Amino acid sequence: MRLCAVLVLLGALAAPAVAGESSRKTFTVLGGYSCIEWVTTRTKDKSSPYDLDNSFTLIRMKGWIFGYLTGVTEALIAKDKDVLSLVDGPTVFDWMDTYCAKHSEKSVTDGAIELLVAIRKLPGK
Numbered sequence: 162m163r164l165c166a167v168l169v170l171l172g173a174l175a176a177p178a179v180a181g182e183s184s185r186k187t188f189t190v191l192g193g194y195s196c197i198e199w200v201t202t203r204t205k206d207k208s209s210p211y212d213l214d215n216s217f218t219l220i221r222m223k224g225w226i227f228g229y230l231t232g233v234t235e236a237l238i239a240k241d242k243d244v245l246s247l248v249d250g251p252t253v254f255d256w257m258d259t260y261c262a263k264h265s266e267k268s269v270t271d272g273a274i275e276l277l278v279a280i281r282k283l284p285g286k
Contacts, residue, residue, distance in 0.1 A: 193229075194222055194269040196261030203258055222269070226253060229273050244280050 202222060205215045230245060230253065238244050248256075253276065260272035 190229075190268070190270045192225055194225065196265050196267050196269065196272065198222075199257055199261045199269050199272075200265065203254075223250070223254065226257065226269060226273055229270065230277065233273070233277060238277065238281065244277065247280055247283060248276075 199222065202215060202219050205212065206219050209215065227250070234245055256276050256279075257269060257272050260275060261267070261269070264271070
């Protein structure tokens with residue numbers, strides 16, 4: 162229950178970014194990751210898949226992004242639309258790989274918001 166409340170709070174804090182305001186506001190994200198951390202962890206996982214420390218880090222990162230996307234979607238977007246129905250885990254991870262490779266100065270949170278914006282632009286969403 163507490164995790165759900167935290168996710169809703171995080172989603173509420175992200176409202177201006179998802180709503181597409183012309184000037185992005187700054188907000189605090191608890192437990193997020195930088196794009197550099199994402200790329201480093203994903204690259205290391207591909208070259209050393211049996212590194213347990215890295216594997217646990219990757220599991221935490223994947224769980225975090227799923228929770229963040231779900232929380233933001235539930236809190237801000239999904240009143241009558243299932244916007245995450247068009248993506249699955251590998252799609253989210255591929256999106257984040259591409260986003261973070263191009264935007265190393267950004268965060269996984271930024272990439273998640275951009276992903277939600279892109280999904281909302283799809284026909285029928």
